[in-house]
Each structure stands twice: as C-alpha cells, then as structure tokens.
Amino acid sequence: MTENRHGVLVENLRVGLAGGRTLLSEVGFAVEPGRSLAIVGESGSGKSLAVRAMLGLLPPGLAASGDVDLAGVRVSADPKALRALRGTTVSLLMQDPFTLLNPLRRIGRQIADGLPARLRTDAEVARRLAEVGLPAEVAERRPFELSGGMRQRAGLACALSGDPGILVADEPTTALDVTTQREVLTLIRRIQRDRAMAFVLITHDLRVAFSLCDDVLVLYAGRVMETGPAAAVHRAPAHPYTRALLAAEPPLDRRLTVVPAVPGGVPAHDDVLGRCSFADRCALVTDACLDGRPEPLPAGIGRSSACVRSGELPGMKAAPPAAAAEDTARTEGSALLEVRGLTRTFPGASRPALAGVDLRIAPGEAVGVVGESGSGKTTLARCVVGLETPDGGEITLGGQRYRALSALPRDARGRVLRTAQMVFQDPYSSLNPVRSVGAVLAEALRAAGRPAGSAEVAELLGLVGLKASVAGRRPAGMSGGERQRVAIARAVAGRPALLICDESVSALDVTVQAQILDLLAGLRESLSMALLFITHDLAVVRQVTDRVYVLSEGRCREEGPTGRVLDAPADPYTRALLASVPDADGRWLG
Structure with missing residues (x-):
C-alpha cells in the first residue's frame, strides 16, 4: 500500500449496487496534509459517489469496498468506522449550507455543538466566527437570516469546529455569485493552509479547480482518466477527456462562433467494460481504444493517464476555436x-x-x-x-x-x-415531477393555441436535440442537461x-x-x-x-x-x- 502521511489515502475503491451493477471501480488518490485535490468530471462521472464512499455516506442500496486511510487511521470503507471519524478527523462542507445547518437553531449553538465541552464559550464561538470572517453577532442569528455567502461561511465554521485534519467540500460555491465565490474560496484556501489540512474539492467548475487546488483527478464513467499537478494538467492535458473539458470552458476574453461541446453524455460504468469508456465521444479514437480497457500509465512527474494515445497528445495541438465578431448591438429602431x-x-x-x-x-x-x-x-x-x-x-x-x-x-x-x-x-x-415530458409539452402547445399531438411533441423535442422517445419519461429519470432542454422546449412551444x-x-x-x-x-x-x-x-x-x-x-x-x-x-x-x-x-x- 502507498505510504499515508496522515492525510487521505484511497486505493482500489469500488461502489456498486448490492449484488448488482458496478458504478465506480479502481479509484484511488492521496492527499497529504496541507495539500489540496480537486476531483472533476461531468455529472454521472462518480465524483460525489467516490467521496461519499470514502466518508461512509452512501445511500441505502449501495455498497463500497477498498482501502481508505484517513489521517493515519485505516477504516477501509466501513461506514461504522468512518462514522467515528466524521467531524473530528474529517469534515464535509456541502454545496447548500442549509443541508448542513439546522434552520431553527442559532448559528452560535451549532458551532458550539462541535466544540469540546471545555471550549463551549461565547468567546470561543466568536473566535471561530472571526476565523471565517463573520462578526460575533452572527452567533445569535439563524441560517435564514443570513445571505448565501454568510451561510456558507457559517457552514464552514461548523465544519471546522471539531478541528478536523481533513476537509472535504462538495461544490461549495456553485450557487454563489462571482465576488462571493472568490471570497469564500480564498477563505477556504487560507484556512486550509493555516491549519495544514488535507483538502478534497468536488467541483464541475474547472476555473475553481485550477485556481484553488494543487492537484487534479479527472473521473469519467466511474474510472480515473487522469491525475496530476493542477498546473501541469491544465497546461498539457494527457487525456482527450480532460482536453475536451478544458475546451468547453467558455473564455472571458473573447466570443467564440461556437462553444466547443462534447456530443452525448456519460455512459454507465458497466456499459463500457473492456474498452476506453470515453471512446464513443472521443475524436481521437482508434481500434486500440476498443480493444481492452486502458490502464493508467505514467504521463510525467506525478502524473498518470488512462489513454493509449497519451504520449501523442502533446503533439496534437487542437486548433483554437474561431472567434466571433462582437459589438453588433442593435440600438436603433423599435424595441421589443x-x-x-x-x-x-x-x-x-x-x-x-x-x-x-x-x-x-x-x-x-x-x-x-x-x-x-x-x-x-x-x-x-x-x-x-x-x-x-x-x-x-x-x-x-x-x-x-x-x-x-x-x-x-x-x-x-x-x-x-x-x-x-x-x-x-x-x-x-x-x-411537474409526476407528469411525463410529452404531457408537459402537449400542455404548452395547447396553451399557445397550437396542435398538440405526438408528432408536434416529437418535433418540439427534436428542436432542442432530444429524441421522440423522451416524451414518455418523467423529469426524475433524466439528467440535468436533458431536463433543461425540456424546459427550453416548453418555453419555445x-x-x-x-x-x-x-x-x-x-x-x-x-x-x-x-x-x-x-x-x-x-x-x-x-x-x-x-x-x-x-x-x-x-x-x-x-x-x-x-x-x-x-x-x-x-x-x-x-x-x-x-x-x-x-x-x-x-x-x-x-x-x-x-x-x-x-x-x-x-x-x-x-
């Protein structure tokens, strides 16, 4: 087993349905104290699943196996052993602080709950609030009385009240605006370094990942595609999937004619056994990609890539997306x-x-x-x-x-x-979660005074890039992107x-x-x-x-x-x- 320097060590992690399909396998990573790791990938790649397995927080019906070492304590993936470490050895900061904070209790009481009995004083609570940039009077407020940024700071204070050596953050700034996001991220980074904590960040925001973390792990379909130092991965990605993710990030300094998008979606782990899981969406696929599953191989200092062509990628410079003309604003004439x-x-x-x-x-x-x-x-x-x-x-x-x-x-x-x-x-x-997509769209068509038969619904679905078969599905059985396409279809009906x-x-x-x-x-x-x-x-x-x-x-x-x-x-x-x-x-x- 790899040496654990009292940070995070995960090896050969597997998650699956009890007696059924595998959702994630052979996932491993290590984070030393004082260092940070960003786990990135699309929804369905296994980011949150891997970390929840590491923390013993999987929902009923899922089981995990593998080697898990937290701050020098070997717990494997045993939920009971992990439960004893949560809050003191390792703590979790959620995307929505409302899931972490009790909406009916005052913030000060919630911070005090995590402190040792001898430290449950107003002065210590005020010190903990000051550490996250909040005034002492916040102790008397309830979560609903705070702004989003203040709630996330209060949630961080609660997460740190047990003085954990490991902090895990799951999309901690997704719902925040850019200035509040920067404030919270800068705060997390400062506290993590001041306390020499190991830090694991789950995020779909690549800008956040590369601005905040030392290392990056890229997951796809429940497998590790690439790992390495954040700067090196960003400068020269060694896997086509990483390169596709980076290409899809819209630039701030120019407008593109088309934002590069990867067609399709993330497959299930078991649907791509025996081959590269990204092959169906990869522009560089060869026969070798379909002949067995690529194993992670060294791709530089501290780096690995599960791609048979990783050594060729540095020489395959993708053409930069074409920039579009700007300043075509229509300020004259009648207004809509x-x-x-x-x-x-x-x-x-x-x-x-x-x-x-x-x-x-x-x-x-x-x-x-x-x-x-x-x-x-x-x-x-x-x-x-x-x-x-x-x-x-x-x-x-x-x-x-x-x-x-x-x-x-x-x-x-x-x-x-x-x-x-x-x-x-x-x-x-x-x-409406209980109505089918077809029923929702037919209702929108009728409200607009248009024909609302199955052909018209299929045409509307096609307009937003969905197949006619989607009409029979309900929102809960769809991905976030598919649901948003349905919402757009309803709006343009x-x-x-x-x-x-x-x-x-x-x-x-x-x-x-x-x-x-x-x-x-x-x-x-x-x-x-x-x-x-x-x-x-x-x-x-x-x-x-x-x-x-x-x-x-x-x-x-x-x-x-x-x-x-x-x-x-x-x-x-x-x-x-x-x-x-x-x-x-x-x-x-x-």
Whole structure:
C-alpha cells in the first residue's frame, strides 16, 4: 500500500449496487496534509459517489469496498468506522449550507455543538466566527437570516469546529455569485493552509479547480482518466477527456462562433467494460481504444493517464476555436422590450430590489444582465413576465404597455405571455415531477393555441436535440442537461419573440453548459427570438449576448456592447466583478 502521511489515502475503491451493477471501480488518490485535490468530471462521472464512499455516506442500496486511510487511521470503507471519524478527523462542507445547518437553531449553538465541552464559550464561538470572517453577532442569528455567502461561511465554521485534519467540500460555491465565490474560496484556501489540512474539492467548475487546488483527478464513467499537478494538467492535458473539458470552458476574453461541446453524455460504468469508456465521444479514437480497457500509465512527474494515445497528445495541438465578431448591438429602431424607471421594494427590506432600472431589447437581440446576488437581476425578469409587480415604472413588451401585468385585460395579458417566456435555473423544480415530458409539452402547445399531438411533441423535442422517445419519461429519470432542454422546449412551444433565461446554465457541467449555449444560439437564429440572459458568469455572458447591463443594489451601473464592457469596463463595480473571475490559466484576474 502507498505510504499515508496522515492525510487521505484511497486505493482500489469500488461502489456498486448490492449484488448488482458496478458504478465506480479502481479509484484511488492521496492527499497529504496541507495539500489540496480537486476531483472533476461531468455529472454521472462518480465524483460525489467516490467521496461519499470514502466518508461512509452512501445511500441505502449501495455498497463500497477498498482501502481508505484517513489521517493515519485505516477504516477501509466501513461506514461504522468512518462514522467515528466524521467531524473530528474529517469534515464535509456541502454545496447548500442549509443541508448542513439546522434552520431553527442559532448559528452560535451549532458551532458550539462541535466544540469540546471545555471550549463551549461565547468567546470561543466568536473566535471561530472571526476565523471565517463573520462578526460575533452572527452567533445569535439563524441560517435564514443570513445571505448565501454568510451561510456558507457559517457552514464552514461548523465544519471546522471539531478541528478536523481533513476537509472535504462538495461544490461549495456553485450557487454563489462571482465576488462571493472568490471570497469564500480564498477563505477556504487560507484556512486550509493555516491549519495544514488535507483538502478534497468536488467541483464541475474547472476555473475553481485550477485556481484553488494543487492537484487534479479527472473521473469519467466511474474510472480515473487522469491525475496530476493542477498546473501541469491544465497546461498539457494527457487525456482527450480532460482536453475536451478544458475546451468547453467558455473564455472571458473573447466570443467564440461556437462553444466547443462534447456530443452525448456519460455512459454507465458497466456499459463500457473492456474498452476506453470515453471512446464513443472521443475524436481521437482508434481500434486500440476498443480493444481492452486502458490502464493508467505514467504521463510525467506525478502524473498518470488512462489513454493509449497519451504520449501523442502533446503533439496534437487542437486548433483554437474561431472567434466571433462582437459589438453588433442593435440600438436603433423599435424595441421589443423596453423597461423605464422600474422600482420594486420588498416588505421589510432595507433597500429597494430595483431602483429606477431602464432596459431595452431590440427584436432578435441578445441582452445580458449581470451582477451579484441581490443586484435585482431576477426581480427585473420576474416583473417583465408578471411574477412580481413593480412599485413604479413602466414596461412595454411587444407593443403592450403595463406596470402590473395582472391589471391588464385577459386577452392583453395572454398576448404578453405569448410574447415572452422564461427558463429558470432549476428545471426540476419548474417541471411537474409526476407528469411525463410529452404531457408537459402537449400542455404548452395547447396553451399557445397550437396542435398538440405526438408528432408536434416529437418535433418540439427534436428542436432542442432530444429524441421522440423522451416524451414518455418523467423529469426524475433524466439528467440535468436533458431536463433543461425540456424546459427550453416548453418555453419555445409558442414561438415567443423573447426568451428570458434566468441562470439557466449555472448548475450544469461545463460540457452540458456548452451544449445548452449552442442550443440557445441555434434557437435564437432559427426562431428569430430575442434573448434576455441573466447570469453571474461573465464568461458565459460574453458568449451569448450582444449587449450587457451591469446591476448592483437595484441600479444599473454600466451598459453597452458586451465586448466593450468586459474589455474596458468604465465602472469600478464592473472592474470588481471581472477581478473575481479566475482566468483561463486558473489565476485570479485581480
């Protein structure tokens, strides 16, 4: 067995259904104290599964085997032995701190619960809060009284209260805006190094992985594709899958004609036995890739790659994606959507969500709205489609003027709703879980006054790149990318003139995100739609939009052609947003 220097050591990890299919096999990695490892890959690759097996947190029906050593304690994959180590030897920081924090208890009490009895004092709780950048008065608050970034900091304080030597973080910043994300990641990195902890990060965000961690492990279909130092892997990936992941990450400094996307999805582990699991999606596949499963082989200092052609990859430089022309904003002529002086203050709020916002979208134009959480982005979109009622201002959409959509006559309200449709961030919560995809889409077609037979549903599915057979499935049996395609199909069923996307790709893997961005670009052209694209991801907004509005605290700080705003921002707030994004080399821009 490899030497364990009292960090994390996992060897030959296997996870499968009890007496049935294997989901993950032969996974191994090591993390020394003071070092960090990012585990990356698409949904279904086995990232969370591997770490949950390592921690003894697999759901019922799954069983794990293999060698697991945590901080010098050999526990194999025994859930009972692992239970005794959680919180003190190893701790887990979740994506959503609400899953870690008790919503009914005060933060201070929850931190104190993890402390030794002799340290359960107000002074020690205040010290723990200060370590994560929170004031002492947060101890008296409950989780719902904190912002997302503050909740994640409080969750980190709870996770560290037992002084573990190992910290595992599962997508800890996915739901945060760019500035809060940078603050939380910088905090985690500082504390991890100050405490000399071993750190394991699960993430689908490659920028985060390469900016935060020393080493990277790439998983696909339950097997290790590549491992190595983060800088070396990023500079010269030794596996085609790693290279495809990096290519699909949208650049911030230019707009591409097409965001490179890997067709298809991740196969099940047992469906690709006896061959390279990535072969069906790989542009470099040869007969040798199908003749037996490639074993991980050395690919440099501290590196390995499970690819029969890994030695050839450095000489196979992929052509850079073609850059698209920018600054084609359509500012003249009639507007499809015009918002003037929109205001909205929620009851009990200390400041307005919208404070006199103006916005204009021409027919066929793609306009982005960016800003931190609480900037007013989503409130603006919800006011346009009548999900919120502004306090003041005016909206004109498709020639219909209104402030409160609900106050319009039924016919006029129907025209507005047919003109604009919305795609939300989480398609699972916006789709009825008990109805089939076909029933959902047929209902959308009927609401738009269109034929709603099986042929029309199949045509609609084809429009978003799904097979007609998907009509019989329910949302729970689909991947996140497939559900988002269904949500988009439902939104475009009535051929709206304006499609509003509210963080509609923020929770997706980088390859699925690329597929959805290319889908939206195709739909915008084929259906002659305008697009209102709300996001906190500046690299994504560069790829999608012609013009961009930058919102902060309910006010527009800057607007203009997307390329100009991102290349030469005039407002300090826009510059601060850009400084919070790691660049393509995994370094912070500011």
